[in-house]
Amino acid sequence: MNILVLGSTGFLGSDFINYCNDMSDINCFFSVRDCDFLECKNSNNIVPLSVLLDKGRAMDWLKTHAIDVLISFLGLAHSKNDDFEHCLDSNYSINRKIFFNAELASVKKIIYISSANVYGYGSHLNYFCISENSPVHPQNNNMRTKVKIENYLINELRTESTVGIVLRIPLVYGHGNKAVGNILSLRLLASRVRFLPFSAFSVNLKSYLSQALLNDVILNAAVDQNDICTGIYNIADEYAISTSQFVRTITENMKPKVYHLYFPKLFFLIFFKIFGKYPLYHFLNSSFVLDVSKAKKSGLLRF
Template sequence: MKLLITGITGFVGNNLSEYLKDDFSIQGVSRSTSDKLISYDVLNKEVLNANKAFIHLAGKAHDLKNTTNEKEYFDVNFELTKQIFDKFLKSNCEVFVFMSSVKAVADEIETILTESQPPKPITAYGKSKLAAENYILNKEIPSKKRVYILRPCMIHGPNNKGNLNLLYNFVAKGIPYPFGNYENSRSFLSVNNLCFVIKELLENKSIPSGVYNVADDYPLSTKDLVLNIGKAINKKVKILNIPKFLLAILGKVGDVLPFPINSEKIHKLTGNYVVSNKKIKEVLKKNLPLSAEEGIHLTIKSFTK
């Protein structure tokens, strides 16, 4: 099967192309043109007709420092998706996978996030992803085509330098973990499990079009996460029970000055955000290849290389 992938040079794109390379003929799509990439400018009907599937990963990532204006998010996450999806609909390409986000639904959740929860995004990032989702969902899909909107939670894996890398640095350097006072549950997603889901969507024609949350099978507390990091690198973990109000002050400092943590990072690491993957598991009729702990261990091992 021949397929096109936007955002192929990014974290998910790199991992996905490596995961699929033995079973698919892959062509990357980008703003620039090279021996391995074609540009959006030449993405015409003929190019799409030559491919069975289109995976749209490219997007404007969530800016933790909040320095990006709203128009930039909508130009990339909505307008680009709209243009690409319109071309897909006019072509013979059969499968479209759009990488959205749980943030298209909610930045904070009190219970467990399911696909039935009414979307109420707060950030420009979430609003732009939801706008793209709505555009796709409001189009009539030809009977021979399949369209999937994926809402992953926090993705991690080899070469990812997100919040897990921050925690890894705490543990690897022997720095005491300061968030011992927090009791929470957060869903994570191993990029290996995400790649597995996408491959199943490409190959299994019986899976109906629709919106699907993607997450590992069960959430972890931040403490469990830190302890798993220590286990992965054979390092004893020191946990401190620093008062929450002091950590909040440090987060505010990080909001305005260069600092390892800021308010949003603290919230991401210690807040609750549990995502149900029941719907995608039911249609796949298969278990995800990695447990939450196994995925974390693979990610952390990659940091040590």
């Protein structure tokens, strides 16, 4: 099977490529920006992004390399720039052009890695049973443009021969010491002060996703021949855990040892309100549990 990965230099994309490299029956190609392509010593499995954005060249390359599955991690993860045009270009416009060209080249499956944050936060949600049928409530332009490319992939593909799959994922934690974004910041803080004060947040429940399980799910979606149809699928670990338990999980193997202290929630509430960071308190204290029964039924999740 020939797989093309978009967004291969990011945290998730690069790990998925390494995962596929260990499999003899998977031939993994990946895209890079044109400036990076010039620096690549071995370009046999690499395609410049500009080729995939050009209709004629993209069709020729995709057919020549007999690409069966296109997997896109392409887009903004944690962006401080919420400018609509920037988000639209990064999350929607580039993906849409490549998806369109892939469909013309008869690529069998297009898999887009989206975010469970498109559900947003608010009274419209039942935080303990967020299914694919729950209303989306994107609260920034990053999430709004992710919903836009989701809708294109699910509703606007013109041929039934190409299956469009959207995976909505929560916060992903990596193998061993791998970390990015907020998790990296938390681990760096823990390594400096050697204690974390989040033990009070022990009764809420949140869905998380291990990087290893995400890799398995994407590969299941790519190779399955029958049951996985065009649609949106929530993906998460089998069990939701509290904020306190998650913090302990991502710091348990750190050296020197990290100690977990109990500070009352009232302390955090007052602290965050004083500094205008109440949404951060809400994030620590709230529950957000994804219903993954659809993914389990389809065979994407196998636990």
